[in-house]
Amino acid sequence: MKKRRTLSLIAAATLTVVLTACGGNSGGNAGTGGSESGASGAAANAGGTKENVTITFQTLQTDKSTPQYQVEEEIANNYMKENPNVKIEWDRLDIEQQKVKLKTQAASGEVSDITMVNPGAQLQPFADGKVLAPLNDMLDDELKGTFLEGVLDYYTFDGNVYALPYNMNIAGIYYNKELFEKAGVQPPATYEDIIASIPKFKEAGIPAMMVAGKDRWPLSFMFTNILQRVNGGPKFLDEVVAGNKQFTDPVFVEAIQKLQDLIKAGAYQEGAATYDYNTTSQQFRDGQGAMYYMGTWEVSAIDASEAVKGKIGFLPFPSVGGKGGAGDYVIAPGTAYALGANSENLDESKKFLKYLLMNYPKVAFEKKAAVGLAQKVDGDMKAAGYSQLAIDVMALFNQVKGGDMNFDNVIEPATTQVHLNGLQSLLVDDGVKAEELAQQHQTSWEASKK
Amino acid sequence: MNGVLRVSKGTITVFVLPCLLFYLAFVFAPILVSVYYSLMEWAGMGDAVFIGLDNYIFMFTQDPIFWPSVLRTLYISLFSLAQIPIAIVVAILLSRYVRRPNFLVSSYFLPVILSVVVIGQLWKAIYNPASLGGMLNKLLTAAGLDSWTRTWLADTDIAIFALCFVILWQYIGYHVLIQFTGVQNISSDIYEAASIDGAEGWRADRHITLPLMAPVIKISVVLAVIGSLKAFDLIVVMTGGGPADSTQVISTHMYLATFNSFKYGYGSAISTFLVVFCLVMTVLLNRLFKRAEEAIS
Incomplete structure (x- = not known):
């Protein structure tokens, strides 16, 4: 009995020590905290002490x-x-x-x-x-x-x-001038030129275009541009949102078919549906593909690449079937x-x-990152040592007349998922019917509006 | 002795309560919450609207991704069951013909402790198209089997099986370990007695090893099936459910519906289904095993 009491006494004593130690510690903290805020208040020299x-x-x-x-x-x-x-x-x-x-x-x-x-x-x-x-x-x-x-x-x-x-940013086609020369192809003036050039690139053993099919959005990014051209101008998707148009509209179906034409002609690298964005961009920067549709944010990375520096040009997306103006862009705000x-x-x-x-x-x-800012930039780019690509791209910004945001920025998330997966299926399945895919868009869209 | 074993109700409560509370708070409560949200139309923020069973009706009757993803989940379960016979054979061979089997068992076990992301990247490099340096395709080409080359993860008919194989590869070491321990635990006396009676080699295995291993095999089966119902991380790393939804399973579908489509309510409905589905499978498996055990004895 006596032993037990001693034990509990010791236990109690230990506890007290621990507790006081903790208390002392927190008190110390509060002290330093206070003095710090005092010091900073003095440093800032603004009336009264500022809170941390x-x-x-x-x-x-x-x-x-x-x-x-x-x-x-x-x-x-x-x-x-x-x-x-x-x-x-x-x-x-x-x-x-x-x-x-x-x-x-x-x-x-x-x-x-x-x-x-x-x-x-x-x-x-x-x-x-x-x-x-x-x-x-x-x-x-x-x-x-x-x-x-x-x-x-x-x-x-x-x-x-x-x-x-x-x-x-705006989006367009980066093209590798060296690979174009190697395959004997001129920079495309129309969408049809791109399709016509694919066999020549194939002969030269170069993928005509690269796309990050696993991440899906890069495909949708270019699709939005095709849609804009087929529509003869921007705002098709906005019309859908406003309820004036439907995804089953012939314009939307034709846009899917145009993308299908490109895929069926073998434009993209083998197994494009397994490539993620980082890999694809890296491969383009290593000079492994002739064309790459992407936003202007790529410029600084391309300029930093030893393999393709100075060999890359940038083209606005060309007309599709003779339709669409060069001043319209897909814009990524x-x-x-x-x-x-x-x-x-x-x-x-x-x-x-x-x-x-x-x-x-x-x-x-x-920091040489003036291309693609949301704000106005002053300064002489050439004198600051920017590349020709950066200067060219910067000049295009001033010619932008109108534009669309990417699909997923205009259309609600659930329909966007249908859209992204649908476009990805074009990469891996030749048998997809454009009308059916358009109908799936419409069904999901109507379900979301209920 | 009795006095020592008699424990008061208070003591039981003290020892059980923390664990019970933990379980209720972190397992049971979230399930209830997700059942609650499955009856809502909710974007994850803002107001939730009560819509009754609409999410479930949509899931069972209209969602084009749902049933195929259930089917794929079952494929993966079946495939992972296939690794158990292989594991048993390997375990028996190891314990019988290898002098120091522990090293081999640990090497088979290695993939289990690797991070899934590492495994995903590794196998992506193996499955890649030849132009990206895919090892498998390069091997096939080198062996003159050009016609067998595929873009393994980009082919909608094959991608899910390519994933199944990786899961099998990753977990087979786990099952080998379990089975190996089981085989080691069988007393050698029994085999000696059997060999006197003229039963050796595979005959002894069929009549001695397998029946005695039944409980161990049961553990393997339950772990394999439940594990594959939850298959998620590897799929997200390797294909993200694509291409064109061809590798979606229940769990990835739930995740994408919740986080990509902003349909928290619908995602909750899918996860509720997954919980029920797991429960049903567990009960089914237990029944099957009871029957099998009765048949053996």
């Missing part, structure tokens, strides 16, 4: 060697230097990972202070679900004036701007910064975001 703020920043920039990564990091570091009470915490994710994480966070109402979204139909569920904060109040004339004409429209719902883009509606640091995040975007074009220009 940690802003979580969910970003798609995961590759330290890319200019986009460096631009964000440099501006954020500068901001933290100027505002010592603010700490920016990165949450770096791949595109697909980030999409899933953001949706999961949205479902539980815990979106990061700053996150990234895509425009149009991809943004709409987040806006409707009130998980993102409207940014109208931070968009003063100074900030608004930095953006290209009309680019913010893609992020506006019911008069509220929900996200601010940092990039905007990019990726945009958005702020979580429930964020505790909403005001601080707005301040930082404004700082980030006000500085973005300048820093990006210095």
